[in-house]
Amino acid sequence: MTMTAEVQIPPEQVVPGVHPRWERPGLLALLAGTAALYLWGLGSGGWANSYYAAAAQAGTQDWKAWLFGSFDAGNAITVDKPPAALWAMALSGRVFGFNEFTMLLPQALMGVAAVAVLFGTVRRTSGPAAGLIAGAVLALTPVAALMFRYNNPDALLVLLLVVAAYCMVRATQQGSMRWVALSGGAVGFAFLTKMLQAFLVVPALSLVFLVAAPMGFWKRVGALLVALVSAVVSAGWYIALVSLWPTDARPYIAGSSDNSLLQLAFGYNGVDRIVGRGQPGGGAGPGGPGGGGANLFFGGDPGVGRLFGASMGAEASWLLPAALLGLVAVLWLTRRAARTDMVRAATLMWGTWLLVTGAVFSFMDGTIHPYYTVALAPAIAALVGISSVELWHRRHHPAARAVLALSLVGTGGWAFVLLGRNPDWWPVLRWSVLIASVVVAAVLAFGVQRLGRSAEAVLVAAALLAGGAGSAGWALATVADGNSGGPMAVSGPATQQHEFGPGGHTGRPGGPGTRVDDTALAELVTGLDNRWAAATVGSMMAGDLELKSGASIMSIGGFAGGDNSPTLQQFQDYVAAGDVRYFIAGERFGPGGHRDGSGTQITEWVQQHFATLDVGGTTVYDLSRPLR
Structure with a gap:
């Protein structure tokens, strides 16, 4: 039988409602293992990104802060992302009490859910074995083990995009308008999580339905228009709410130039991220490609090799060569299949997801961090x-065996390279993966046709172990060693995090790795009944102080101190009304911080008009004591 004939009559059809005896135990083991991995020691690394942690805490203290994703309970300014991910963390804090574990609990559960939904999506087209492999690969991708235990919005983003893919696969199989609309709704809600990044999967979702749905062409086009309307409604209600709410009765939209959610989406979180305009770490930013630095905090220099480079390689690329080779192989195998063939359709969807998102991440010149690659993990898996x-x-068939063997050798060889970038960490794993992958690949290529069923089962187990050991080891190290926190999260053992993470040699002096002893400051602001117990420029000190004291701290200028909010006049009005008690001095701008906002004007005005205190070595201005 030729390979082409096998494609036309697949050796194993996916029959709805028919489940092998091992499927349910296998799925339960996968989900239980994922839950154990993601919940183990959850919160032991502290507050993760204090910027989002402070906003989640504010959401537990004030419902308006929860609705708008305000950084502070006084509602001066939001975080620089939409609030959907914060909604989950703050609700968890309201129900169970707010601490590190309860804040991160929704993130970990989102990871388990993403693995389950990915299993279901892949199973529908390729069977339970493929679904279990995909789920395990996602769960053990290092950047997934990092971000599903972290408080950045990427966890919810990935879950929603996998849900959108599941809905679109069902829509394509059944020609269902309902499932098309649900897919669009999931993408729309993902926009409320991380804005335009949610739309990177739209070409993949559209292509699979347009190519393979069992209906006429114009009906397929019409169905995709339904998905578009659903996405607009799913995201648009919140955009309308923010736009119609009086600006003086809600927090300023951080990162925007005109206090607009849409401008934030298409500016700071949109085009500016692609071209690097006004972005820290972009082409003209500090440490960016134009700065001549290593730019490791921001993904490395743009280009084809970025996803494999020193900054991003260990996050998600362990099985990327195998995924790319598999994409080409399956498309070739299914080249003569019927238009509605779901194996080819699913491969097109995941392949387009991987290629489009990977290309954007590879060549964008604005702010990008290594952990963004978690968005590639479902497609690779x-x-x-x-x-x-x-x-x-x-x-x-010899050609199929050759591709399997090549994929395994390539995976083992690439794991050897990645592990070699940190040679002092468990060197035995590096060599074991390489040797095992070569040996198993040789058996696959030259001896599998002579093996019995039991020996084949052993070979499959050995291949899965050899192919996944490098990624799994790095993911386990990520969980075991925790993360030092800050906005620049990286996966891997503690030595890797110290090298590339906050405070490492890629950090900026006084930047995200810098922490002051703010115990005395926390004692100063705790218990004050002002709308804001204190104000300071930028988010780094403000977030830490909010979390330590529970007080509302105004972050002048937002995350990096560059927003023009509040204006000098607004701040003067707040002080006159007694809304702000203290101003904490110091150039503690956020990562990539700058002085383009109102922070410099406010600082100069405060210095000229108010008395100072020395609090634990930090200069503090008492805004209730003007100079005479």
Whole structure:
């Protein structure tokens, strides 16, 4: 039988409602293992990103702060992302009491849910074995183990995008308008999580339905218009709410130039991220490509090799070569399949997801961090699961065996390179992965056709272990060693985090790795009944102080101190009304901080008009004591 014939009559059809005896125990083991991994020691690394932690805490103290994603309970300014991820963390804090564990609990559960939904999505097209492989690869991707235990919005983003893919697969199988609309709704809500990044999967979702849905062409086009309307409604209600709410009765939209959510979406969180305009770490920013630095905090220099480079390589690229090879192989195998063939359709969807998102991440010149690659993890995992099973079904054909062997050797070799970048960490794993992958690949290529069923099962287990050990080891190290916190999270063992994470050699002096002993400051502001117990420029000190004291601290200028909010006149009015008690001095701007906002004017005015205190070595101005 030729490979082409096998494509036309697949060796294993996915029959709805039919489940092998091992499927349910396998799924339960996968989800239980994922939950154990993501919940183990959750919160032991502290508040993770104090910027989002402070906003989540504010949401537990004030419902308006919860609704708008305000950085502070006094509602001066929001964080620089929409609030959907904060809603979950703040609600968890309201129900269970706010601490590090309860804040991160929704993130970990989102990770388990993402693995479950990915399993279900891949199973519908390629069977339970492919689904289990895909789920395990996602769970053990280092950047996934990092971000599903972290408080950045990426956890909810990934879950919603995988849900959108599941809905679109069902829509494509059934020609269902309802599932198309649900897919669009998931993408729209993902916009309320991380704005335009949610739309990077739209080409993939549209392509699979347009190519493979069992209906006429114009009906397919019409159905995609329904998805568009659903996405607009899902995101638009909140955009309308923010736009119609009086600006003087809500917090300023951080990161925007005109206090607008749409401007934030298409400016700071949109085009500016692509071209690097006004972005820290971008082409003209400090440490960016134009600055001549290593730019490791911001993903490395743009180009084809960025995803494999020193900054991003260890996050999600462990199985990226295998996924790309599998994408090509399955598309070739299914080249003569019917238009509605779901194996090819799913491969097109996940492949387009991977290529489009990967290309944007590779070449964007604005702010990008290594952990963004978590958005690639579902596509990589799905392609590995689908291609592994499809090729294994054709293992009696020499070409299929050769591709499987090449994929395994490539994965082992690339893991050897990645582990070699940190040679002092468990060197035995590096060599074990390389040797095992070569040996198992040799058996796959030259001996599998002579093996019995039991020996084949052993070979499959050995191949999965050899192919996944590098990524799994790095993910386990991420969980075991925790993360030092800050906005620049990286995966891997503690030595890797110290090198590339907050306070490492890629950090900025006085930047995100810098922390002051703010115990005395916390004692000063605790218990004050002012709308804001204190104000300071930028978010770094403000976030830490909010979390330590529970007080509302105004972050002048937002995250990096560059927003023109509040204006000098607004701040003077707040002081005159007694809304702000203290001003904490110091150039503690956020990462990539700058002085383009109102912070410099406010600082100069305060210095000229108010008495100073020395609080634990920090200069503090008492705004209730003007100079005479």
